[in-house]
Structures are given as C-alpha cells and as structure tokens.
Amino acid sequence: MLLAGSGLEGLRLFHAERPDLVVLDIIMPEMDGLTVVRRIREIAETPIMVLSAQAVTEDDIIEGLIAGADEYLVKPVRLNEFVARVRALLRRAQIVSSEADYGYDDGYLNVDLHRRQVRVNGEKKHLTPTEFKLLVVLMENAGRVVPQRELLEQVWGREYIDDIYYPRVYVSQLRRKIEPDPANPTYILTEHRVGYRFEKQNAP
Amino acid sequence: MLLAGSGLEGLRLFHAERPDLVVLDIIMPEMDGLTVVRRIREIAETPIMVLSAQAVTEDDIIEGLIAGADEYLVKPVRLNEFVARVRALLRRAQIVSSEADYGYDDGYLNVDLHRRQVRVNGEKKHLTPTEFKLLVVLMENAGRVVPQRELLEQVWGREYIDDIYYPRVYVSQLRRKIEPDPANPTYILTEHRVGYRFEKQNAP
DNA sequence: CATCGACTATCAGTACTTTCATGATGGCAA
DNA sequence: TTGCCATCATGAAAGTACTGATAGTCGATG
Numbered sequence: 001m002l003l004a005g006s007g008l009e010g011l012r013l014f015h016a017e018r019p020d021l022v023v024l025d026i027i028m029p030e031m032d033g034l035t036v037v038r039r040i041r042e043i044a045e046t047p048i049m050v051l052s053a054q055a056v057t058e059d060d061i062i063e064g065l066i067a068g069a070d071e072y073l074v075k076p077v078r079l080n081e082f083v084a085r086v087r088a089l090l091r092r093a094q095i096v097s098s099e100a101d102y103g104y105d106d107g108y109l110n111v112d113l114h115r116r117q118v119r120v121n122g123e124k125k126h127l128t129p130t131e132f133k134l135l136v137v138l139m140e141n142a143g144r145v146v147p148q149r150e151l152l153e154q155v156w157g158r159e160y161i162d163d164i165y166y167p168r169v170y171v172s173q174l175r176r177k178i179e180p181d182p183a184n185p186t187y188i189l190t191e192h193r194v195g196y197r198f199e200k201q202n203a204p
Numbered sequence: 205m206l207l208a209g210s211g212l213e214g215l216r217l218f219h220a221e222r223p224d225l226v227v228l229d230i231i232m233p234e235m236d237g238l239t240v241v242r243r244i245r246e247i248a249e250t251p252i253m254v255l256s257a258q259a260v261t262e263d264d265i266i267e268g269l270i271a272g273a274d275e276y277l278v279k280p281v282r283l284n285e286f287v288a289r290v291r292a293l294l295r296r297a298q299i300v301s302s303e304a305d306y307g308y309d310d311g312y313l314n315v316d317l318h319r320r321q322v323r324v325n326g327e328k329k330h331l332t333p334t335e336f337k338l339l340v341v342l343m344e345n346a347g348r349v350v351p352q353r354e355l356l357e358q359v360w361g362r363e364y365i366d367d368i369y370y371p372r373v374y375v376s377q378l379r380r381k382i383e384p385d386p387a388n389p390t391y392i393l394t395e396h397r398v399g400y401r402f403e404k405q406n407a408p
Numbered sequence: 409c410a411t412c413g414a415c416t417a418t419c420a421g422t423a424c425t426t427t428c429a430t431g432a433t434g435g436c437a438a
Numbered sequence: 439t440t441g442c443c444a445t446c447a448t449g450a451a452a453g454t455a456c457t458g459a460t461a462g463t464c465g466a467t468g
C-alpha cells in the first residue's frame with residue numbers, strides 16, 4: 001500500500017509502482033484529482049476510485065467519470081461500502097487484466113499459468129513442479145530482483161530459508177529448458193550476491 | 205491490495221504475499237479475527253489493524269491489542285480517520301518513507317531502488333552490491349556531506365569503521381560508472397577531510 | 409522394477425571485495 | 439609563494455565468496 005500527500009506525488013508514485021488500484025481525493029494540493037485521473041488514464045487502465053467532499057452536484061460526478069474514474073464516492077463513506085466497492089472494482093479489473101496476468105508470451109517463451117504449460121519456440125517443454133513454481137515467482141516479480149531468501153521462502157517454504165543452494169540448482173535447470181542460450185541467459189538474470197531477476201523480452 | 209473472504213483465506217494470502225499492512229474484521233467465517241492476529245504475530249511484525257462491530261467493550265479492545273493488533277477501530281469508521289490511522293501505522297512501521305525514496309531520475313542518471321537498476325544516459329549499468337549500497341546511502345543523504353565513518357558504518361558495517369580507504373576505492377569505481385566525466389565529478393563530490401556528498405542534478 | 413523429481417555434494421570458473429602501490433591534489437605553515 | 443604532508447584517486451593484484459554445472463543418492467509413484 002502506498003500513500004501520497006499530493007496529486008503530483010501520487011502521480012510520481014503511480015509511475016514508479018504501478019499499483020493495482022488507485023483511490024484519490026478530488027481535492028488535493030499541487031494537482032487536482034481530475035487531472036491526476038486523466039494523466040493516469042493516458043497511460044494505464046488501472047481502476048481508479050474518486051472520493052469527494054459532501055457538496056458535489058450530479059454534474060461533478062459525471063465530470064469525474066468522464067475523466068476516467070471507475071467509481072465515485074461521496075464522503076463520508078462507510079467502511080463497509082468502501083470495501084464492497086473496492087472488491088467490485090478489483091473483480092471487474094481482474095477480467096480485463098486476467099489475460100495479462102495469467103501468462104507470458106513474447107513469441108519465443110510462452111507460459112500459460114492456467115494450464116501450467118510452457119512452450120519454448122513453439123515446442124512444449126515439461127517443467128517439474130518446483131521448476132514451474134520458481135518460474136512463476138520470478139515472473140510475478142518481473143523486472144525486480146528477487147532475493148535468495150525470498151525465493152526460498154516463496155518456492156520452498158520458510159523452513160528452507162538457509163538452504164542457499166536450492167535456487168542455484170533450479171535456476172540452472174530452468175535456464176537449460178527455457179533460455180535460447182543457457183550460458184548467456186536473457187530471461188533469468190543473476191544479481192550476484194543478491195538474487196535473480198526475470199526480464200521480459202521484447203516480442204520479435 | 206489483496207482481499208480475503210475468510211480468516212483462513214486471509215492467513216493463506218498473508219503467507220503467500222507478505223503484505224505491508226493487514227486490516228481485518230474481528231468477525232469472519234472459518235477463523236476468527238483474534239486467532240488470525242495471533243497467527244500472524246507468530247511469524248511477522250506486520251502492522252495489523254482490527255475492525256469490529258459496534259457493540260464492543262473496553263475489554264474486547266484490550267484483548268485485541270494483547271493478541272498483537274496495532275490499531276483497533278470500531279465501526280462505522282469514517283474514511284478520513286481510517287486513512288489517517290493507516291498512514292500513521294505505516295509510518296510507524298517505516299514502510300512509507302518520508303520522502304519519495306523510490307529512486308532518482310534527472311534524465312541522465314536514473315536509479316530504480318525497487319528494481320535495483322541503474323541507467324546512465326538510457327543505458328543499463330551494472331553495479332556491484334557494494335557499489336549500489338554506497339550509491340543508495342549517498343542518495344538518501346543527497347545534498348548533505350556524509351562523513352567517512354558514517355559511510356563505512358552504513359555500507360560496510362560498524363566493524364570496518366577504521367578502514368578509511370574503502371570509500372575512496374568504491375567512490376572511484378562508482379564515478380567511473382555513473383559520472384559523465386569521472387575526473388570532474390558532478391554527482392559524487394569530495395569534501396576534503398570530511399566525506400562525500402551526492403548532489404542532485406537538474407534535468408536537462 | 410523403472411522412472412521421475414527432489415535433494416545433496418563437489419569443483420571449476422567467475423564476480424566481487426580487499427589490499428596495495430603509485431601518483432595527484434589540496435590545505436597549511438613557514 | 440613555496441614546500442610539505444595528509445589525504446585522495448586510480449589501477450591492478452591477491453584473496454574470497456558466490457555461482458553454474460554436473461552427477462549421484464534417495465524416496466515416491468506407478
């Protein structure tokens with residue numbers, strides 16, 4: 001969860017973090033809410049919920065929705081309602097983004113999380129459960145370095161956190177299966193003394 | 205943001221995702237809130253906020269806090285208050301840092317703390333762990349001179365505090381990687397007999 | 409019993425850190 | 439101003455820790 005004190009800061013944070021959902025107040029310092037909505041809409045489909053003070057007219061709400069907000073709540077908001085609306089928004093967004101979230105495909109590497117199937121250059125590749133889980137965790141954190149401990153925790157479990165050789169072995173096996181040239185990896189990169197990083201490739 | 209429909213599901217999600225903050229209702233299907241609080245507290249320091257229905261006694265609240273909750277709100281909760289409390293909790297847990305401390309970008313030098321990635325003039329530059337850590341510490345103190353000892357302590361550790369040549373070596377390496385002209389540094393400046401200072405540059 | 413996957417051990421190669429040697433620079437005292 | 443010393447910059451060698459690859463053992467499964 002991220003918090004910003006102004007519209008400008010919020011926008012900067014949005015760029016940096018790409019959250020799943022944005023909740024913002026119409027009245028903010030530095031940049032007003034509607035502007036923020038428009039800016040975000042220019043670059044992303046992220047669900048946006050707008051909150052506003054009491055005295056708003058029907059027109060204000062319509063203006064907000066036109067700007068690209070998905071939901072418009074008038075304060076005071078009951079927590080129950082807030083949660084319900086957030087849940088609904090996320091559920092709706094899931095349908096939109098499920099495709100993006102539920103797999104990866106760049107023409108060479110194709111990962112189908114639903115069917116647990118991996119294709120490399122069109123050919124089916126069989127991954128063992130551990131290999132697959134490792135790949136998923138790395139992909140979920142694409143672009144970011146996943147520290148050894150985090151990998152161990154997420155793939156093998158908390159109690160394996162000291163068995164530092166697990167990732168080595170499995171990354172090695174994964175690379176052999178999915179990398180065009182396992183000796184010069186392009187997908188799974190090593191961050192020496194830190195962890196590993198999955199890097200998305202551009203479709204050819 | 206993650207949502208769970210029951211205590212059990214929430215606990216499972218918690219294990220899988222390790223969120224920065226947990227908000228839960230005391231009354232939930234499958235596993236009651238206080239149990240969830242205790243379970244989470246067994247394995248993590250994550251800030252927990254508990255919500256409860258109206259008719260609670262002072263004792264209920266105390267019980268919740270003893271179980272390990274950090275905050276206890278009684279419904280209905282005004283959104284303003286909710287946000288304020290969340291912000292306070294996160295600040296206490298030092299998850300939201302005071303200033304946007306998620307990176308730096310001036311068009312020439314780009315540092316992404318989250319991804320642990322540095323770009324110089326658009327090109328990715330690889331920094332070793334120590335180099336990166338040094339850069340981060342300097343950037344966190346941008347504009348201020350960081351004394352040698354402080355650098356040694358923060359980057360290498362308390363026990364290296366007398367090895368005064370470390371910063372020299374690594375500053376030199378860092379400059380070679382990120383400065384437009386390493387011989388005439390603009391980012392990492394030397395403060396003779398004191399330490400080093402990171403100076404933000406104006407975007408071109 | 410054969411196969412498969414998880415786990416363990418080993419070892420060479422590599423990346424990174426530490427150390428050292430040398431020359432440059434800055435500040436201060438005479 | 440000049441010379442001196444402490445500090446700084448840099449390149450490179452030596453040392454260390456980490457990684458990649460491979461292969462073998464074990465247990466589960468069919």
